[in-house]
Amino acid sequence: MAPRTPSPRIRPVREAAFGAATAWRGLRTWSTSPRLMAWGLLPGAITAVLFGGAAIAIALQIAEWSSWLAALVVSEDGAAHGALQIVAALAVVAASVLVAVYAFTAVTLTIGQPFFERIGRAVDERHGFTGAEPDEQWARALLRSVGEAVRLAALTLPFAAGLFLVGLIPVIGGITAFVLGATIGGWFLALELTAYPLARRGHVSLAARRAVLRxxxxxxxxxxxxxxxxxxxxxxxxxxxxxxVAGAALLVNGPEFVARAQPDDVTTHRGERPPGAER
Known part of the structure; x- marks a missing residue:
């Protein structure tokens, strides 16, 4: 009997579950390269200090902001004001988290670029991928990555505004905003985290990464x-x-993520196919 083909409705769910499991698999890299992974904690600690002040400022002001938003709808003396203030506070948090998580990731990856590139290379080598480094000068690559990060950060702002409006819906708004935030924010995080491993596979620009990940x-x-x-x-x-970062390298570890070399391309700057890609 021929094996059953997964239903078109089930296949995306399985793919999403596989992606989530890949994030968990990234944690296993601690058991194989603990010292290398430990160095990767330093950039995050630096960024946490930089972002800590902003997080505290938002936490101190959120009560005032949510009270002001609620007062636009109902009187401050009414019982409904307190309920609307809670809803408004959740909406502000939902919008802020989307921007904050992406911004934290982009800044941390920029600060710790050498450390995270070493982690990506180690994961690739352990899983049989030996592609060459991108044929791009370090300074130019840094400017490009910063520019792309700013572009993606700008794209998160309208989504954050949308999440704020969704969060204002009573009862279901907060949950819906959280689910949408994780989905939209997850896409932006994946675009940022896979920048280096995809560059080693021939997808250097943001447009190229979006095309292959889509x-x-x-x-x-x-x-x-x-x-x-x-x-x-x-x-x-x-x-x-x-x-x-380790999970992102695992996510794109497959021949389907490697850019095809041009017929007249005799160098390896576009990256090499991993073993078994010819099958």
Whole structure:
């Protein structure tokens, strides 16, 4: 009897689950390269200090902001004001978290680029991928990555505004905003975390990364959403960053993520196919 083909409705769910499991697999890298992974904690600690002041400022002001928003709808003396203030506070948190998690990731990856590149190379080598480094000068690569990070950060702002409006819906708004935030934020995180491993596979620009990841969207979103949730744990973004980088390399570890070399390309700057890619 021929094996059953997964239903079109089930396949995306399986792909998303596989992506989420890949994020967890990144944690196993601690058992194989503990010293290398430990170095990856340093950039996150630096970024946590930089972002700590902003987080405290938002926490101190959120009561005042939510009270002002609630007062736009009902009187401050009414019983409904307190309920609306809670809803408004959740909406502000949902919008702020999306921007904060992505910004934290982008800044940490920029600060710790040498450490995270070493983690990515180690994971690739352990799983049989031997592609060459991107043929791009360090300074130019840094400027490009910063520019792309700023572009993606700008894209998170309208989504954050949308999450704020969704969060204002009574009862279901908070839960819906959280799910949408993890999904949208997960996609942005995956785009950022896979920048280096995809560059080693010939996809250097942001447009190239988006194109190849879009072909595996459920898997990529599953991975990114799992990382997003882990980063919501207090100090989770700093502690889980090395594992997220390792997981991103695992996520794109397959021949389907390697750019095809041009017929007249005799160099290896576009990256090499991993073993078994010819099959």
């Amino acid at each position: 072909q595996h969207r459920p898997r990529v979103v599953g991975f990114g959403a799992a990382v997003f949730v882990l980063f919501l744990i207090p100090l989770g973004a700093a502690l889980f960053m090395p594992a997220a």
